[in-house]
Amino acid sequence: MRKLFAKLHLWLSLPLGIIISIICLSGAALVFERDITQALQRSLYTVVPPSEDTQPLSPSQLATHIQAQVSDSLRLSSLLLSANPHETAFASFRETGRKQLSVNPYTGEVLGWTQSYPFFQTMRKLHRWLLDPPASKGEKSVGKIIVGITTLVMVFILISGLIIWIPRTRKALKNRLSVSCTKGWRRFWYDSHVAIGFYSTLFLFVMALTGLTWSFGWYRTAAYSLFGETPSSTQVRHTDKGKDRSRKDEVKITWKDANASAPQSLKGWFYAFHTGSWGGITTKILYFLAALFGGILPLSGYYLWWKRTRRREKSQIRRD
Structure with missing residues (x-):
């Protein structure tokens, strides 16, 4: 045998x-990508709560604040929220692919777009597709x-x-x-x-x-x-009143555990x-x-x- x-x-x-x-x-090479990226872009991943008793905005409030600060052509598709009070929230849009927008969860202020470094992009393409990625997801x-x-x-x-x-x-x-x-x-x-x-x-x-x-x-x-x-996420509905739209968008809300980087x-x-x-x-x-x-x-x-x-x-x- x-x-x-x-x-x-x-x-x-x-x-x-x-x-x-x-x-x-x-x-x-990709194991510590998130750790290295966050260390190099710390301002986009960490936030200081206004006070210990301050609660973050609700998902619907965040969605409204975000949509008021971005282009009308961008449609919010999901929010990644953290149970850790010192971590920012992240917004994803249907038109931007993997690119995410960092948001202050207490004020709704947009902090900037996350950046993926070329080295890790190449390693990901090599790891998943041998540098031959599919034409679309x-x-x-x-x-x-x-x-x-x-x-x-x-x-x-x-x-x-x-x-x-x-x-x-x-x-x-x-x-x-x-x-x-x-x-x-x-x-x-x-x-x-x-x-x-x-x-x-x-x-x-x-x-x-x-x-x-x-x-x-x-x-x-x-x-x-x-x-x-x-279900991989909970869906909530919000109305984008700031843009005077009657359309309602479904936004996926995903919570991240405070002690681990894996979404629940x-x-x-x-x-x-x-x-x-x-x-x-x-x-x-x-x-x-x-x-x-x-x-x-x-x-x-x-x-x-x-x-x-x-x-x-x-x-x-x-x-x-």
Whole structure:
């Protein structure tokens, strides 16, 4: 049985190993994107409450204030509010895509548009679409399909790797979890491949299973159904009186927990478990290391396969 899984592990890894490394390494680069972005744009993410007793404006009041300060051509689609009194609110519009407007939740004052840095934009395109993004949201592209298929295959690679390397004794387990640095490069990379695989597999498994919800609609539907689909947001209606309009717009209101960066919704939790934000800085560090190790695993695997192939060739030459 182990020989069968060893062959499965090898022949799935050989054609897709490089793509797995790209996905994992670019994912590692994105783990601290929000932290770095917020640090560089602190005035757009933090606010000082007027007083301890001051309550933020209601969603309807915020929506009215925001719509009065932006162009008539922009239609407010959602608000992201935080339970943390020192965090700003964010408004999204149908016409601006991912770009959000920072808003003071106590006064409704518009503070400015959030900025996404080119490095992270490139890493995101590489991570999700191999630099081949879909023409529009919800559509497919060659890069998106390749990433989805590779992530799905990665699940089987991780499972087969565990089956191959599961130790039968405590002594073998100790060897699996340690790396020898005194027995040559091949032994070093072999130990590294096995040990890194043991330490990072659980995290990589979670990343892969949650990441697939962005790749395949059928998988997302099945995953949401498995956990019991819940509304991702609460909708409220407000009337834009400041612009003298009779039309009513539906605005999605999403609340963000005060102690974590994950919105309290099913979609938010999938995102949180994919990025490691569910447990704060500790889980982010663990996810970063796991993604980094996930990018190294295929490379060390290629090296071991190349050394084993060369050794077999030399043995064949000697026999001939």
